[in-house]
Each structure stands twice: as C-alpha cells, then as structure tokens.
Amino acid sequence: MTAAQNEITTETLAELADRVRETHKTLYGKPPEFVVAAPGRVNLIGEHVDYNDGFVLPMAIERYIVMAGSRPDDDNEAQSQFHSISMDSSCRLSSKDSPGNDPTAPGWACYVQGVLAVFEQSVRQAPALNVSFDSTVPLGGGLSSSAALEVATATLLEAATATTLDMREKALICQKAEHVYAGVPCGIMDQFSSVFGKAGELMLLDCRSQEITAVPFGSDDVVLLITNSNVKHELNGGEYAERRSQCDAALKKIGKSTWRDVCMDDVKAARDQLSEPEYKRARHVVGEIQRTTQAADAISAGRWDEVGELMYASHDSLSGDFEVSCPELDLLVDLARDIDSEGGVIGSRMTGGGFGGCTVTLVKKDSAQSLMDALMSRYKAETSIEPSCFTSRPALGAHILSAS
Template sequence: MSIETAKPLADVVVGVKKTFADKFGAEKFSAGPQCVTAAPGRVNLIGEHTDYNDGFVLPMAIDRQTVVAASKRDDGRPVVRLYSMTMGGDAELSLEPDGAELPGWAKYARGVIDAYREEGIEVPAFDGVIDSTVPLGGGLSSSAALEVSLALAIETLAGVSLPGPQRALLCQKAEHRGAGVPCGIMDQFSSALCHKDHLMLLDCRSQEPHMAPFTDPSVSVLITNSNVKHELTGGEYAERRQQCEAAAEALGVKALRDVTPEQLAANASKLEPLPFKRARHITGENPRTEQAAAAVAASDWATVGELMYASHAAMRDDFEITVPEIDTLVEIAREIGPAGGVIGSRMTGGGFGGCTVTLVRTDKAEEVARTITERYRAATGIEPTCFTTRPAEGGRVLEG
C-alpha cells in the first residue's frame, strides 16, 4: 500500500481540453475552450456543523480539484450543455428553468446558473466539460468544488468578476436550491477563498476569513476515505440543523454560537435530552476550534491532537453523525499514537461515512497509512483510500 498521489492539475487540464475539443470543437471556429477554471475540495481540521450555528471552522483547501473548460455558444439556443468526465454523462440545462429532470451532479450546476441569474448576472449560453479529482461522497466538498469552478466559468464568459465572498454565498445558495442541502458557508468559502500553505479560521457570523500559516514541513495532513458512502440529502443533515435551531430558540439566543458550555449546563432544564446533546457538541466545538487555531500557530501539536479527539468524541456521542467504520479509523489512529507518528485524528465533513483527517509526522506518513489500511481492512473488510495533502490554493481562472 502506498499513499495515493494527486493527479497533477496540468494533466487534468489537458484531459478536459481534449474532451472539450472532442465533444464540442467541431461546432466552434476554434476547438479550444474560451476559459478553463479550477476549484479545490477541502478538508476541515476541526469545527464540524458549527458553520450554520454562526460559529467557527478551521478548513483548508486540498490538492484535489474540479476543472471546467467552457465556451459560449453561438447558435442562439438558450441552453447550457455540460459533459461530466467524472460521471460519464451529459446534461442540457435551459437558461429558463423548465423543471426538467436532471442527473444528481447537474442539479448543482442548475443551482449555480439560477443563483447567478437571480443576482442579475446575464448567464450566457455555453458548452462545458467538467472533470474532478476530488473524491466523491467522501465529505471533502466535491459539490462545492463543482459549484465554485462552474461559477468562475460563468463569470469569465459573462465578463464579470465578483468578490470571493459573494461568489461563495451564491454557490451556497446553489447547493440549497439545486441539491436541497441546507449547508452552512464553510465548504463554498473554503473552495473559493483558501490560500496555499494556510488554514482558514472562518468566523461564520461575520463571514470574515483569517488565514493561519500551516507551513511546518514535519507535519502532514493524512486523509483516509472509509469508502463508506457519504450522502447528505437523506435528511440527517437538515434534521441536525433543525435540532440546533430549536435548541437556540429554547435558550433565547440567535444561534448556538452565543452559548458557552457553562451556560448550556446551567440551562439544561430548558431543553429536551436530544436538543441538549446536539447543543453540547456545538457549544464545545466552537472553543475547540479557536483553541486549535491558536495551537497550530504555536506548533503545539499535542494540544491540537487532544482537541481533534475531543471533537470526534462529541460528534460520535452528542451529535451522532459518525458511523462504526469512521470510529474504527479514529481508534486505529489513536492506538498508533504519537510514538508511531500520529498527532490526532477525527471525522471530517457532514458525517454518516466519508473521511477522517489525521495529523501525522511527515516522516511516518507512509507507515501510518499502511498500518491504518491493514487494521481497517482486517476490522471491516473494506479497503480504505489514503492520501496526504498540503494546504492548496482556492478557486481560480487558469485560462481565459
């Protein structure tokens, strides 16, 4: 077993442009696309489900990207034609929403187009090809990467350039409307705004990102995909959000961001047991996230590790969004421990499958990944997927 390496972005771009020429080039004066854009997935080091509670998150972009190659159509038809290399399928979307049934991935595209039109931006008819190296269903924001890369393509073809936060908010709206997932702002802000070699401490109330350097070469981020499917449209995500909102209302605050763990304990009688448990995770996770950002800045890795394990325990016991396979991965990492090169580990993403994020000593990363793979396979019969990443750059226009 070896750690998977990312397909170089330049190779992804070559493939997308070739496919664009094959699919649409014969209909153009020139086979090349008018623009090529890219946006990354993200991993959240700590701060889960806090974004829609006006709290704090600490994500970074990963070196897995979604790339879009696109050109405006010149035949007068008000449609967007897209081909997904990742999914191996086509979709045709009318610029005037017509209620047509779309494949799942195209619903995100529908959401982006509609969000930009509602913002007053004239979305041109265009053809586009999409490819992605962001793992699907792993809790690494493949949907946000698609939304942001497509948004950048629309802006480029339309001759506009929105501020990054506005672009991220439109993409969040696209996820709400197109896919029906009531997500917070973390995923889209991460894909749109993160900087290379930095974590982003995002205050989800003020929507102000603060970049925190993460340049220590002796520490790497190991992502392990449990290969248990992650799907947030089944209702569990919306249910957790509703439970948090109910807890905030019972406590008389705008959001759980406004409640400390001590205040929650003192007012426990105002809540039913289940909303209390949900609130206990959120009110503990916000200070954990701020403490983790400070500890990373101070290279206090022991504290970072303790906070990651505490976060995972709260997600497992109070928020109830982990699954046995994810818990197994975290326990294996904990058993390897600092002596074996593991600093800390936790589930990352919305939950119910997906990935763990583990901070490891760089010189032990291969050995840690091998041990996790062997023990996880023995315990579950499932082959995990492991890769390391450095903090990557957010969405950008590559050509055009």
Template sequence: MNHSTSASLPTSSNLLTELRDRVDREFQAKFSRPATVIAAAPGRVNLIGEHIDYNDGFVLPMAIERYVVIAAAPAADASRPTATVYSTNLQETTQIPLGNSQAATLGNWGRYLEGVVAGFAEQGIQVPPFDAVIGSNVPHGGGLSSSAALEVATATLVESLTDHTLEPLQKALLCQQAEHRFAGVPCGIMDQFSSVFGQADHLMLIDCRSQQYDTVPFDADGISVLITNSNVKHELSGGEYAARRNECDQALRKLNQNTWRNVSLEDVQNASSSLSDIELRRARHVVTEIARTIQAAEAFRDSDWDAVGQLMYASHESLRDDFEVSCRELDQLVEIASELGTESGVLGSRMTGGGFGGCTVSLVRDHALPEVIQSLTSRYQSATGVTPSCFSSRPALGAHLIQPHA
C-alpha cells in the same frame, strides 16, 4: 488575493496539471475545437469545527489539492437556450438551462450548474450558451465538498465567459444559494468559502456568523494532512442533517438566545432540566466545538501539535457521543490512528464532514506517511472488510482560472 492567475499554484500541482490536460483533450475530442477558458476549484477538508457552521460557530477548513476542472468555449449557435456539458467522470452529457430558473429542472448533477447560472441571471448577468467538459479528482460522497467545488468552478467559469467578476464573498454566497435551492441541501457557508478563498499553506478560520475569515499559517514543514475515506456511506445523512439542525434550533430557543455565540457551557448545564436529553447533548457539542475550534487555530499558529491532536480527538468524541453523527467505521479509523499515536507519527485524528460515513482527517509526519497508510489500511480492512482510500494534501489554492477566456 488574485483568483484569476495560476502564478500562485502550489508546486505540488501535478495532479491538477494532469486533470487539466485530460479535460482539455476531452473538450477538443468532443467539440472539435480548443477550449477558450479553463476554470478550477478545489474540494476542502475541515480540520475541526464540525456541524457548527450553521450554528454561528467557527470552522477551520483548508482547500485540498483535489479539484473540479471545467474546460469550455462559447457555443457556435449564440441563440441556443442551453449549455451543453459533458462529465468525464460520469461519461454523460446534460443540457443546462441558461435562464433565471426558480428551482431545479434537472434531476442529475446538472442541477448544481443550473443553480449557479440562475444565480447570475438573477443579478441580471445573462450567461451566453457554451459547451463544456468537466473532470474531477475530488472524491465523491466522502464529505470533501465535491458539490461545492463543482459550483465554485462553474461560477469561476461563468465570470470569465460573461466578463463579470463577482466579489469573492458574493461568489461564495451565490454558490451556497445554488446548493440550498437547487440541490435541497441546507449547508452552511464553509464549503463554498473554502473553495473560493483557499490559499496555499494556510488554513481558514471562518466566523460563520460574520462571514469573515482569518488565515492561519500551516507552518508545518514535515507534516501533512492525511485524508482517509472509509468508503462507507450510510444513507441517513439527508434527513439526519436536517434533524440535527432542527434539534440545535430547538435547544437554542429553550436557552432563550438567538445565537450560540452567547451561550456558555455553564448556560447549557444550568438549563439541563428544561432541555431534552437529545437537546442537551446537541447543545453541549455546539458550545464545546466552537471553543475547541478557536483553541485549535491558536495551537496551529503556535505549532503546538500536542494541543492540536488532543483537540481533534476531543472533537471526534463529541461528534460520536453528543452529536451522534459518527459510525462504527469512522470510529474504527480514529481508534487505529490514536493507537498508532505520536510515536508512529500520528499527531491527531477525527471524523470530518457531515458524518455517517465519509472521511477522517489526521495530521501525520511526512516521514511516517507510508507506514501509517499501510497500518490504517490493513487494520481497518481486517476490522470492517472494507478497503479505505487514503491521500495526503497540503492546504491548496482556491478557485482560479487556469486559462482565462480569450
């Protein structure tokens, strides 16, 4: 798959075109010269397979039609030790060190870029000083991987500026390491993989143990993915995320296994006396969610929308009850979607992302989208006092250069 051309861009790329034009204009206004390279990388939404990417499971994400775009050009002063980067969303500038940083020296969003640059420097690829402007239409803080999109867009830009193209897998892993070491988030591989490998009209079934993936055609004319941001973020996710990982690891040790892929639901039930109640529920979620994800991929391949919908609802219940990462607002959105049901065009719904707020993902028939969005919005607002944000997407193209470096 060629990540360096825009020939494969999905036809519904108006939002990307508008974002590119805005970032390009901002670069010229800021730096009084045209950008010589423009890179883009998408956010992602996971359709099923939550909190199992760090447990050797399978996940089924897709890249979304919301991107981080970076316009850049080499700096006039080739001896400068930093890159000057301006964020249009935050309206602030930061200086990115270009050496082999061992840990973040920046406390703001610049640490994501610093981590990526350090990853290149570690491989002996010296990044030249550059000026850049970043713009994004990936919703921030909604569990749609805005940070991974920023990392992957930066890596795609740096590839062009240095004329060193990484293998796509290598690029995804470099960006994952940036998130681990520089942002302090021990994420699995799904977010960066989705942003690097995304293909229009395809989902990705990623095996998080082998780090291989299969494309799953989204043969669904007349069906879109509706992403609804609860616009609520309970500030628990950092510590809670690490706690869930620890609980899963403890349960796996007590099961005398080194990978969840060797554990069946029967194994979990047989070991219930040696597991704490929390460990039992965490283990049950991991094992059943891995199975649901494999089943969902087959159901998507067969266009079996009833099966897909049932698996999505079952996934949400497991995340709510066994993994305890949902919240009242997410439950409310899924409940409303379920009550609207197939007769209203809703095929399935679940929370997506780390939880404790953020987004739900639903499959909705295109003709029903306006009414579903209206119903979800009004009923959720009545129940919570919060206005949600909704947008629909088809599976989108992954990281690519909109304008290769001259």
C-alpha cells in the same frame, strides 16, 4: 484498489487540466476557450457549527474540479451543454431549467443549474456554453465535491462573461444555489473554502460575521492524511435538517439569540428544559466552537500535540453528542489513536457531515506513507472494505487557468 490509489501523490492539477482540455476538444471539435479550477476542502476542526454561528477551520485541498468551456458554433443556441467526464453523463441546461424535476437529469445537474440561475439573477445573463469537467475530489466523502462543482461553474461564468465577482459574493451565490436548487441547507464553510483557499494557510472562518483569519500552516514536517472510509450509510432521510432543528430548539430554550453567547454553564443550567438529544447537541456546539478557536491558536504557535488532543475531543463529541459518526469512522480514528505519536500520528477525527465519508489525521510527513499502509491494511482486515488515502497541504482556491 489499485496501487495508484495507495500512493501519496495523485494526478496534478496541471495533468488534470491537460486531460480535460484534450477530452473537451474530442467532445466538441475544438479546444476550450476557458479553463478553470476549484478545489474541494477538508475541515480540520469545527464540525456542524457553521450553521450555528460558530467558527470552522477548513482548508482547500490539492484535489480539484477542472471545468472547460467554449462557445457553441450556433450563435442562436440558448442552452449550455455540460458533460461530466468521469461519470460519462451529459445534460443541457439554462438558467430557466429545473433539472430536479427531470428524472433523466444526472444528479450533479441541480448544482450546476442552480449556479446558472443565481448568477443570472444576481449578476448578468450568461452565454450558452459547451462545457466539460472532471475531478480528483472524491465523491460522497465529505470533501465538498458539490461545492467545488458550484464554485467551478461560477468561476467559468466569470471567465466567459469577463466578470470578476467579489469573492464573498461568489461564495454566497454558490451557497444559495445549493439551498434553493439542491435542497441542502448548508452553511457557508464549503463554498468559502473553495473560493478563498490559499496555499500554505488554513482559514479560521467566523460563520456569523463571515470574516476570515489566516492561520499559517507553519510546519513543513506536518501534513493532513485524508482517509475515505468508502462507506455512506443509507439513513431514513432528514438527519441533517433534524440536527439543525434540534440545535435551534435548544438555543431557544436556553434563552439566547446566538450560540456565540452560550457557555457550558448555560447548557447545564437549562438541562431540565432540554430533551436528551437537545442537551447533547447543545453540548457539542458550545464545546466545538471553543475547540476550534483553541486549535487555531495552537497551530499558530506550533503546539501540535494540543491540536491533536482537540481533534480527538472533537471526534468523541461528534460521535457521542452529535451522533453523526458511524462504526467505520470510529474505527479509523481508533486505529490512528492506537498508532499514536510514536508512529507519527498527532490527532484524528471524522470530517464532513458524517454517517460515512472521511477522517482527517494530522501526521508527521516522514511517517505518512507507513501510516497509510497501516491504516488501510488494519481497516480492511476489520471491515473487509477497501479504504483510500491521500495527503494534502493547504491549496489555492478557485482560479482561472486560461481564457482566450
């Protein structure tokens, strides 16, 4: 890890946009006509309940994908050229392509091509574009880099076609692209966070009604510390779908049509009908939905100690009942617990799908740098793995930076 990676600050959105503009001009011989940005997200609490009609409490983070586009000189060009600056890979795409069947296509191509296809199906035909993009959203860390890429693509298409999508429609276009073209049956949280994010606000998202309630992040003295374990465990495949299936089976056996109508007494009453995994998944879902609404209320009232307790309870449930944590994530949370409030820690938990990726820790702003140093050194000492850290407050969602 370089010294820069251990800094609280990072490349600003303006700096990233300037760099993408310059690279685009070098790649394509002219400056971009359209430049857009879409953020990653972190979920403070409410994990693995977005696809179970639950509540989630995410925020957009101050890490973005910036995407620049210009029309090709050849008016008859039918395909768009996309180039990832950080990965130094390119792909030619149209709405009719199937990059998932092309072994030479980069892994990110399915997300872009999916948005192209769904946009044309739902909105209007998109022009061919020369596109370049780069990102400060960590890849594979559970911070929704894929959703940010999808939302950036949709926002670029808005700019290039002079179209203003309904924000909910844009998020759903991107979700459908991930379902159909990337094959990931995700909930709505990631795309909604990238589209609807507002500076200074968390969003309490009702994943059943898709209604958003703003939760002001009222204290200037508190920030989120996001720590990437820099591990992603290779699994046998299908763990995400397996847990969805277990949740669906448990709900059916409990005899309810939605998890929102299930209380913990219902879960206990159905114990004999549920397999052990189904029982544990059900216990997590019901508990996590309740914890999330309680955390939103506590943040609004400035009861930070209560928020911290709910975050730790969420992690324990994700590790023990939903079984999506891993030793490295558990270690990061345990280290934060050990530092505790005397060292500026309010609460900590894993965030994202699990099996690696990041933890999110609520910390006192004045203690953030010393906490980063302590977490990173102790984590490396026990795992021999270099983690990476940064802080964020709630950030602005997807937007057009410039269009000509």
